[in-house]
Amino acid sequence: MCLCWAFRSDTEQSGCQWAVSSLGVAHVADRGIRYLSKLCSKRYKCISQKLSEVSHDVALLEEVWSEKDYMKLKEKLASYYPHSHYFRSGVIGSGLCVFSKHPIIDTLLYQYSLNGYPFMLHHGDWFGGKSVGLVVLNLSGIIVNAYVTHLHAEYSREKDAYHPHRILQAWELGQFVRHTSQVADIVLLGGDLNMHPDDLGNRLLRSLTGLRDSFIEADSYEGPEGGCTSIPQNSFTSKHEFNSFPQGIRIDYILFKGSDKYSINCRALQTTQATDGREFPISDHEAVSATLQVQHGTTQRLLGGAEIGAIDVLNEARTELRVGLHVATGHQRGAGRLFGLSIALVLLSVAIALCGITSKALSFVFGAETLAEEGLPIVVLCLLGLGASLSALLAIAAYVLFTTEIKALRGAEDEMRRQTHTLQHALIHDKGRAMI
């Protein structure tokens, strides 16, 4: 789950050509949680060592949950990466940070509207404040918008209760990139998307933004088969994840695109392989590193075919959000019913107490006359009343939570519908022009 991405620097300027760099994923200690993660401090040492050994332009890290660990990294890497930024959000934090050789001239954070549920404590994503962080870099005059993100984890591929949340996150990520990168010369996105290459969210993100996948486009590749970034050889991974995918899965990406001024291509891609000669891997995910070449030149806009593809993906995503809406509405109703039942129980307890039929009624229910005489029924009544009150409070909290979920899903579905109309309109307009 835990990654750090590094944008490696072998920048060379020859005429108007730039061999920009590569993004290298160095694995951060398993989820990077102090005290809970295995070998946490040792792995952070390895990360700083790895990042200082290889010359990178930018390092994009995820799941650096502790700010103390970020501060230590910052201190150690100061001479290699003089510029850095830590993104704060949620309860634990976003876990996102960036180290750069080049000046960071601007930053912006966008927290996803949905990110799991607070009552799923054993998953804990909700507390992470999952977000997308943007740093605007000045690479000797080239404006690079580098985005780092980490989407909700997939705990079960067969019964993925968080799928609508991840689709919404992919949509919001795409929207954020699209709206904030309009004047960027180069756009880079690195992160743990928790989605397989052809998953709906991934297709949605790419069709929305026009971002290209470095693994698919790389001239040369070195690393695990199929570019897998979560592999069974890594001792920090859960082996049951690989029942259906024995060679591993690819869920960490480096995506990129150029602009009207610059075209960009991926020359090389590298992915680490578990320990890479060390005693232990530096994270549970493999590191990805890409060498990107930037040249003066324009990037083609979406063709008609691509727009049709985008419309199809949008329709598919809307269907998925509607499934999520259906489930959330059911949960909301359930919370409403629980509230009604709890209030009824509270009223019942009060009524029993007031009518003075306490001991008889409870001794009848519990079949324990002696206990009733000794006063336990009062305790039971108190417990019942308080338990029901607590249950009513929890029902209110759940109702609020599911209402927020419904609002966010409906909002995203509405935005998607508008985007579909805009693309359809553009398509008709293009066809009209072609016919003239």
Add this chain to the structure above:
Amino acid sequence: MCLCWAFRSDTEQSGCQWAVSSLGVAHVADRGIRYLSKLCSKRYKCISQKLSEVSHDVALLEEVWSEKDYMKLKEKLASYYPHSHYFRSGVIGSGLCVFSKHPIIDTLLYQYSLNGYPFMLHHGDWFGGKSVGLVVLNLSGIIVNAYVTHLHAEYSREKDAYHPHRILQAWELGQFVRHTSQVADIVLLGGDLNMHPDDLGNRLLRSLTGLRDSFIEADSYEGPEGGCTSIPQNSFTSKHEFNSFPQGIRIDYILFKGSDKYSINCRALQTTQATDGREFPISDHEAVSATLQVQHGTTQRLLGGAEIGAIDVLNEARTELRVGLHVATGHQRGAGRLFGLSIALVLLSVAIALCGITSKALSFVFGAETLAEEGLPIVVLCLLGLGASLSALLAIAAYVLFTTEIKALRGAEDEMRRQTHTLQHALIHDKGRAMI
């Protein structure tokens, strides 16, 4: 508190000149909350009537909390404003919506990181999911980014506990506008900012974005003295708000700016005056309406002096956020202490029960031996234990809440520091160039 903004259409094209429109605030029923607000449905009728009578390009509305009311407005205004969008967020919603004569080609919503506290039920801002909504409009080829927003209310000017939250919202609003409007020809912002014209948040927003105030820039003005949008003559306002400001306050704005391609000026501004001949006002705030003229031509960038001003404002805002941080840290510690105390009480209750000294100890504490004998001490013990458990739960929730607040405030302060450095760097660079 409740507004609707209308962007009035008297678009005329003469050569390369556009007399674009005006933004008119039509007051939505007091906070627009169904069943709770006075004359709610009648006032919505007046709003739709007003919006259909006057020719607007865009109507930006706030505090339309009920989607049903939005749907009714949409239905009634369909022939006048064929395009519309409702922004959904939070528990109740964002309350923001837009009606437009021109195609809405894109939308985006950004929910502020902080927006009051959920336990301040009587204020209720937290549940509103306060946000800034962006609609991208195509006005016959001119790309207009229109933003609609509603910031946290100011309940007490002297002891404003929400000031750091509003400063953070103003910062996030400015950042969002700056990052998403880079290719817009015209930028418009309408909303209830809940800030006086020279308040820190207002200065921060304007210096950050370069947005200009239509009231200050208008060639002609018609309405209450000083452009006040919350006036004592309005029967829905609380009179105590005007103790220090007998003529009213100006907290609702239409801000605008041009681009490299288009310059923009405010020709006229109108603000309603309470009832305006009707039986009742249509909202608790007055409506603002501006006529903006757009011409081909470039808009000047920030001068050195403006950058220095921006740095000063940023430093002032950072100080305010630090004050907020100090308070939030105190609250967080308080929640921690409450948790410790609650757990101690839970343990104490369990210990008393286990040691079998229940009745003696409690009869000693409560001085009620007879009651203890009758079994009430068990009830008291139960109540104590359960009350303490509930208190521990609440303390956890409060700790989580204040931790989130601290994270958001620190994040914003960090971003502001970076922005200060970038402006300082630009200033030095400009000076250096001037010296050459």
